[in-house]
Amino acid sequence: MSSPHIAVYGATGHTGRLVSAELRARGREIILSGRDAGALKALSDELGGARVHHATIDDPAALRELAGQADVLIHCAGPFTHTGRPVATAAAEGGCHYVDHALEQHHTKWMFDTLQEPARQAGITMVTAMSFYGGTGDLLAGAVAEGLTGIDRVITAYSVSDWRLTTGAKQTAELLFADTRRITYTDGEQHVGYVEPRNAVFPFPPPLGPRTMIAPVPFSEVVTVPRHVRTRHVEAQLTAHTFEDEQAFTSEHVDAATRAGSRFTVAAQVITADGGRAGQVSGQDLWRLSALASVEAAVRIADGHGPERPGVYGPAEAIAPGPFLRDLERLGLFTLTLPGKAEA
Incomplete structure (x- = not known):
């Protein structure tokens, strides 16, 4: 065969x-x-x-x-x-x-x-x-939410530094942020329409700490997460400083070694009436991930x-998200932190 x-x-x-x-x-x-x-x-x-x-x-x-x-x-x-x-x-x-x-x-x-x-x-x-964007958050949300009930909201948060966009990624970013018909997931339902962006603060654990975020950003979690996590709200956020770096949009032709220098932490926060829990991955080179x-x-x-x-x-x-994330960690793509049962 x-x-x-x-x-x-x-x-x-x-x-x-x-x-x-x-x-x-x-x-x-x-x-x-x-x-x-x-x-x-x-x-x-x-x-x-x-x-x-x-x-x-x-x-x-x-x-x-x-x-x-x-x-x-x-x-x-x-x-x-x-x-x-x-x-x-x-x-x-x-x-x-x-x-x-x-x-x-x-x-x-x-x-x-x-x-x-x-x-x-x-x-x-x-x-x-x-x-990386959307998929990592979806996997983390699934792993962190495992076994939880009464979930009110899921927040996925991306902290990204030294991101060097390719031509395709630059075109994608321009299309995403120009889109006035964004999909959101609130009150247990999907909605499509204009969304006023806001600044938020996400409590990344040390050593990163709280960061100012753009919220919401139009990533795919609002479509994928409700398919496997019963929740009333889903939102993705991105650090405000990510696009403040002018080189992000002027580096389409940098070499592969330079492009591999991006640093990231992605976290998923699953909030319930009793508090909830969170997990995260931290590493370098979002393209390789x-x-x-x-x-x-x-x-x-x-x-x-x-x-x-x-x-x-x-x-x-x-794919079962917890074991899949563990397999990716074994490849040296990031350091993974999951709570309780999800770490097994």
Whole structure:
């Protein structure tokens, strides 16, 4: 029996290269795909030879052909506002398992609203929002909330320093913060409409301590967390200083070593009438965390260790979040702190 093939769409971007290199280091059969045939060939040569499949976003036949060749497809090419639907649709039509790095709320909602039944009929698992932003918070929320009842609110908070955006990430950020139809989750319901941003203070534990935050930020937790945590409110927050660093938006062409210098702490606070509890991860290089999280998810699915039933899932729905975070910690991606039972 041949080894499962894992396709990487957007393989020549920063995240795609990290994903491709990790898969090759694990001895996996990979297919490199994207819009630039020359860059794909060059990456294949760097990795010692890998299959290449040229496919642009506006070529559904080529995308469908890619899905037909692969067992799992990891989608790394943002902004997902533009690229998400064509690639995810091709995966569903081609009967190919799928993992994406989207943090965009509307793409995540569209995945659940539109592709749930096609995924079930095709017998495939589709995991959306397995990204640093959105995905890390979702996993932490699931791990921290385990066993709790009467949850009033879940807050995910991101402290990020020295973030150097890629071209795709810059375009994504610009689209997100210009969006006036943001999704929120309040009073046990999802809402869509204009949201007035505010400053908040999140109580990160020492040594970081309390930080001024932008709240809410339009990340995917408002769509994914209520699917596995019964709560009345979900909100994501981001440190105000993250975008005060001018280099964040002027560093599209820095080298990989510089881009790896980002430092982060992500926390999830689950609040109940009795107080609640929190957990967090702290580490360096958010890009590597995002890449390896998607690799871990894709490998599990390829090896038959995904969800029992086909369909569309968020990160913490698809994989038990506490053990998954522990596995990522063992890869040296961060230091993890979880409360009580969730640490087991």
